[in-house]
Amino acid sequence: MSEDSNGEQAGGWLSSMPGVAARMAFEQAAARIIQLDTVTAQRLQALDDRVLQVSSTTPVLDIYVRMGEKPTILAVWEHEVDCRLEGSAVELMRLALSDEPLVFLQQSGITLTGNSDLLNTAAAIAREADFDWEGQLAKYTGGIFAHMLGSVVRSGHRSARKTADIMLTNLPEFIQEELRVLPPVGEVDAFREDLDELRLAADRLQARVARLDKDLMERQDQSASDRE
Amino acid sequence: MSEQHSRDKTHFGYKTVDSEDKEKLVANVFHSVAGRYDLMNDLMSMGIHRLWKRFTLELSAIRKGQKVLDIAGGTGDLAMKFAEIVGPEGKVVLADINDSMLKVGRDKLTDQGIIGNIDYVQANAECLPFADNTFDLVTISFGLRNVTDKDAAIRSMLRVLRPGGRLLILEFSKPRHDVISKVYDAYSFSALPMMGKLVTDDAESYRYLAESIRMHPDQDTLEGMMKDAGFVKTGYHNLTDGVVALHKGIKP
Numbered sequence: 001m002s003e004d005s006n007g008e009q010a011g012g013w014l015s016s017m018p019g020v021a022a023r024m025a026f027e028q029a030a031a032r033i034i035q036l037d038t039v040t041a042q043r044l045q046a047l048d049d050r051v052l053q054v055s056s057t058t059p060v061l062d063i064y065v066r067m068g069e070k071p072t073i074l075a076v077w078e079h080e081v082d083c084r085l086e087g088s089a090v091e092l093m094r095l096a097l098s099d100e101p102l103v104f105l106q107q108s109g110i111t112l113t114g115n116s117d118l119l120n121t122a123a124a125i126a127r128e129a130d131f132d133w134e135g136q137l138a139k140y141t142g143g144i145f146a147h148m149l150g151s152v153v154r155s156g157h158r159s160a161r162k163t164a165d166i167m168l169t170n171l172p173e174f175i176q177e178e179l180r181v182l183p184p185v186g187e188v189d190a191f192r193e194d195l196d197e198l199r200l201a202a203d204r205l206q207a208r209v210a211r212l213d214k215d216l217m218e219r220q221d222q223s224a225s226d227r228e
Numbered sequence: 229m230s231e232q233h234s235r236d237k238t239h240f241g242y243k244t245v246d247s248e249d250k251e252k253l254v255a256n257v258f259h260s261v262a263g264r265y266d267l268m269n270d271l272m273s274m275g276i277h278r279l280w281k282r283f284t285l286e287l288s289a290i291r292k293g294q295k296v297l298d299i300a301g302g303t304g305d306l307a308m309k310f311a312e313i314v315g316p317e318g319k320v321v322l323a324d325i326n327d328s329m330l331k332v333g334r335d336k337l338t339d340q341g342i343i344g345n346i347d348y349v350q351a352n353a354e355c356l357p358f359a360d361n362t363f364d365l366v367t368i369s370f371g372l373r374n375v376t377d378k379d380a381a382i383r384s385m386l387r388v389l390r391p392g393g394r395l396l397i398l399e400f401s402k403p404r405h406d407v408i409s410k411v412y413d414a415y416s417f418s419a420l421p422m423m424g425k426l427v428t429d430d431a432e433s434y435r436y437l438a439e440s441i442r443m444h445p446d447q448d449t450l451e452g453m454m455k456d457a458g459f460v461k462t463g464y465h466n467l468t469d470g471v472v473a474l475h476k477g478i479k480p
Contacts, residue, residue, distance in 0.1 A: 015283065015286075017276065017279050017467065017468060020279045020282050020283055020286075021279055023282075024278070024279070024282055048292070048315070049291065049292045049313075049315075070312070074286055075286065076286050076287060077289075078289040079289065079291065
């Protein structure tokens with residue numbers, strides 16, 4: 001674990017040794033995949049040294065992606081970032097899977113600050129990447145088997161993506177309606193309306209009590225002056 | 229908080245030697261291990277040294293076009309990454325007092341295509357041969373404990389840093405928990421010399437490694453030495469329970 005002299009961890013779990021190991025493993029895997037597509041590597045190189053901050057609100061987690069031919073995932077970044085995304089982990093995942101990130105941003109609760117061009121360009125690179133892994137595989141297995149395997153994987157990928165989209169769309173309803181971990185929107189609205197009515201009724205009652213109190217005081221003053 | 233050693237005598241592991249002799253003794257250790265330094269690092273630390281160096285890289289906050297000095301850079305693990313980050317507009321200087329280590333580092337980096345923005349300099353950390361206010365970042369990883377006059381070295385690093393530049397010292401330190409400390413002692417005094425004997429046919433150099441770690445200032449002492457030299461915003465991160473610590477300081 002990494003811990004500073006005040007006993008606090010810089011960058012949270014991501015800065016711990018297991019966190020560093022996980023990030024390094026991910027980066028090495030990504031670098032190997034990027035090597036399979038020279039066009040993608042060149043396009044990423046054009047974004048060199050630009051930093052995208054991804055801030056998850058639930059759970060609280062900050063990740064900095066430093067662009068380049070070999071993108072790095074950082075837990076600590078002391079300079080200005082080029083673009084910052086803030087939202088729940090579920091929404092950020094849906095954004096990552098979205099084909100049109102800027103359109104999805106309009107519909108979601110994710111906040112974007114800084115240069116949206118970086119996000120758009122990175123998304124376009126990811127969408128248009130064409131990693132020739134079939135070619136790499138064909139070196140060892142021959143072209144026919146590599147193509148067959150490629151067809152199976154592509155079909156599986158489409159199904160998995162469709163399933164992931166459905167799951168992510170249904171996730172809020174499942175959490176609210178089935179697990180009852182969070183209240184449904186309608187229930188929250190009804191509760192808010194009831195609360196507003198209760199507040200108004202309490203305000204009215206308070207005003208009435210104040211008026212009665214004032215009347216009582218005036219009557220007491222009147223009867224005292226009559227007795228004199 | 230200066231390191232306590234007499235003007236003429238200093239320590240070489242657990243031995244007390246003349247200050248002039250320590251440099252030669254340390255040089256002999258590294259001449260002996262240079263060829264298999266990377267392999268031994270991986271074996272001894274079980275690969276964890278890569279994580280410590282990656283964390284150092286992260287705290288360096290280095291950017292494109294900046295100048296970096298990697299002292300005692302050895303076989304160039306950090307220098308290679310710095311050279312990639314600063315790009316062709318920047319400059320990395322890999323310095324080491326030991327020419328065997330420097331040759332291994334230079335060959336390794338050249339073989340990996342790291343050329344153009346990197347220089348190799350044989351230099352003593354106590355009297356760095358660079359102009360004042362030259363570098364944005366100075367790092368020394370697993371090298372400071374081998375320096376005879378550590379205070380002089382830290383002052384020299386401050387001198388060559390630009391105002392606002394930072395020093396990062398990655399070095400073995402003191403584990404925070406007794407249990408870890410005992411396991412670590414048993415490992416470093418029995419397993420390390422044995423590995424050294426098997427891999428480099430040199431158990432003595434690795435016995436020196438274990439002893440020099442114990443003689444190195446602990447986290448707070450080293451932070452005090454950095455403050456005394458003139459660094460500000462000093463602090464350290466304990467890595468792997470304090471087996472290693474990363475110290476940071478800024479030149480005002």
